[in-house]
Amino acid sequence: MIDMTFLLLIFFMVTTSITKQQRLMDVRLPVAKNATAPDDVSDRDVLNIDAAGAIFIGDRPAPMPELREYLRRRYVEFPPLRLYIRADRGTPARRIKEIVAAAAEAGAIDIIFASHRQEGP
Secondary structure, eight states: OHHHHHHHHHHHHHHHHHHHHHHTSOOOOOEETTOOOOSOOTTSEEEEEOTTOOEEETTEEOOHHHHHHHHHHHHHHSOSEEEEEEEOTTSOHHHHHHHHHHHHHHTEEEEEEOOEEOOOO
16 A cells, blocks of 8 residues: 555656646746736646747647647547647747647647736736
């Protein structure tokens, strides 16, 4: 019984560090007046988008066809599909719209966008 508890502890420590590493990618997040931090993003797939519009699944580069396949497979194998999108403030809106459309086609039920809260008036 203790062996199983120890294995579960290691599993959760490893998955938590992977999720944190995916969010450490250098992306200049947009600023929003009413931004709020999500309570927990550990059950979400992290998509990073740089200023040029390049897509990263976590910290791994993925062209659009690969992203579509990943999202489709992810939805089939581990539903529900919930995403945390970290788009650079310089990312073209057209690119973000394409990614959201691909996520919707794959069956995403919940998408949140990362941003920084604007301080002051």
